[in-house]
Amino acid sequence: MSTESSTQKSPLLADTLTDSDNFNSNFVIKVGKNVTLALGADALLIHAIVDADPKVVKNIQCCGLWTTESSPSQEIPFYNILAVEASESTLSIKYAKLLLKEDYSPSTLQYILNGGEATKVESWVERLLELAYGDAQRNKRLRVLINPYGGKGYATDLYAQYAAPMFEAAGCKIDLETTTHSGHAIDLGENIDVDAYDAVVCCSGDGLPYEVLNGLAKKPNASEALTKLAITMLPCGSGNALAWNLYGTNSVSLVALAIIKGLRTPLDLASISQGNTRTLSFLSQSYGIIAESDLGTDHLRWMGAARFTYGFLVRLIAQKTYPCDVAFKVEMDQKKDIKEHYLAYKNKKPELRPVGGGDQVGKGLPPLKYGTVDDEVPSDWEKVSTDTIGNLYAGNMAIMSADVNFFPASLPGDGMMDLVMIDGTIGRMKSLSMMTAVEKGQFFDIPEVEVRKVSGYRLIPRNQGDGYISVDGERIPFSPFQVEIHQGLGTALSKSGHLYEARGPC
Incomplete structure (x- = not known):
């Protein structure tokens, strides 16, 4: 559904509301003196005859909500409707109002109910809410975690100004806590009552969701917790990849x-085994120039997302390579097959996860199908040994940060991750053109880019004393590791129910 809310009267609005052929009369009510409300195809249609005196329309701000006693004709997309309430005498409609580009604020329309409409108001309100929410859960119970140190340190203010009023207007139940130290969200995730909430909302960058997931993974009933409790975020960090993938925007409101x-x-979530540890990844793993450009510029977080570009260019000039041995369980390695798989997945009906999580009651983390990094490499895995790799990047999601649509064929629940290996000796200009192609959505089709869909892989660094390996933007020890995907182990809240908000490969 569109999120654009127009305050301009549609040229056909007045005619539409009076055309009985276009509307079931049960979906049209009259309120106040001269206002008609109708449920259109994808929007609430409001037709009002407003007195010429501008004083008739009054806007009053109360508790962060804009209340309009009467309004001119307008259309409000159902997607923007937050809550609808009716008493014996009044009707209240709360909705997200567009203030500036991608900046929304809750607003309220209030009308006096006419006696003759009282009998059908209740069914009209319920129908409007059905159209507004569809398959989405209403009045979500949200555990909100704020990292006050993430990104540029504005998370607390961003939440209070742009998110809290929206959640309140929609009738969400909020339990808020501010994290105090690194790893705090792991403890919170491990000890959370998964029956008390519908979702954990991380006001942060991607580090806090990573911690929450790995906290849930420590529960005895980890699989139940991960499928029952949705993990999401408000973009308050540097990269905000989770928000870009699920919602396609960096706007907090x-x-x-x-x-x-x-x-x-x-x-899909991935298990990372390294030594005696096992952690979960929701986003990506990287080794080489991208890992160094991210983790090696941590001291430049004040630059925001630009620190990554700076780090990449510095390392590109040096033409550094990263020797390693790699093995992977290939599921698809032909771009034509990957494109066809993406289209088939895109066109099927989403299978939404039910409230309550499904059939994972009491279960811990799933066993590792391929063993750990200390076991023998499975005989059906492909093996590569190279001294010239510039970057190995594997992703569960399509978008790594703003405008970086690195894995366009990535899908939330197909049980595979996308893996790209790039030779570090291809030359500076070619490397630059490849990174430019990412922003233009052309990266997938570059001949030099080999894309594999894999269900697992192993990486062993060689001939290096130390370096960077990144998992979801977090640094892990510089030693061999193995990755295995778990189809549908986690739960998110997305706009589509089955796709990322990214340009596909087709």
Whole structure:
């Protein structure tokens, strides 16, 4: 559904509301003196004859909500409707109002109910809410975690100004806590009552969702917790990849609206085994220039997302390579097959995760199908040994940060991750053109780019004393590791219910 809300009267609005052929009369009510409300195809249609005196229309701000006593004719997309309430005498409609580009604020329309309409108001309100929410859960119970140190340190203010009023207007139940130290969200995730909430909302960058997931993974009933409790975020960090993938925007208010209307979506997660540890990844793993450009510029977080570009260019000039041995369980390695798989997945009906999580009651993390990094490499895995790799990048999601649509064929729940290996000796200009192609959506089709869909892989660094390996933007020890995907182990709230908000490969 569109999130554009227009305050301009449609040229056909007045005619439409009086055309009985276009509307079931049960979906049209008259309120106040001269206002008609109708449920259109994708919007609430409001037709009002407003007195010429501008004083008739009054806007009053109360508790962060804009209340309009009467309004001119307008259309409000159902997607923007937050809550509807009716008493014996009044009707209240709360909705997300567009203030500036991608900046929304809750607003309220209030009308006096006419006696003759009282009998059908209740069914009209319920029908409007059905159209507004569809398959989305209403009045979500949200555990909100704020990282006050993430990104540029504005998370607390961003939440209070742009998200809290939206959640309140939509009738969400909020339990808020501010994290105090690194790893705090792991403890919170491990000890959370998964029956008390529908979703955890991380006001942060991608580090806090990573911690929450790995906290849930420590529960005895980890699989149940991960499928029952949706993990999402408000973009308050540097990269904000989770928000870009699920909602396609970096606007806190628009993401808040998308969370309110979010559909419970099965999400693939990956196990990372390294030594005696096992952690979960929701986003990506990288080794080489991208890992160094991210983790090696941590001291430049004040630059925001630009620190990554700076780090990449510095390392590109040096033409550094990263020797390693790689093995992977290939599921698809032909771009034509990957494109066909993406289209088939895109066109099928979403299978939403039910409230309650499904059939994972009491289960811990799933066993590792391929063993750990300390076991023998499975005989059916492909093996590569190279001294010239510039980058190995594997992703569960399509978008890594704003405008970086690195894995366009990535899907939330197909049980595979996309893996790209790039030779570090291809030359500076070619490397630059490849990174430019990412922003233009042309990366997938570059001949030099080999894309594999894999269900597992192993990486062993060689001839290096130390370096960077990144998992979801977090640094892990510089030693061999193995990755295995778990189809639908996690749960997210997304706009579509089964796709990322990214340009596909087709």
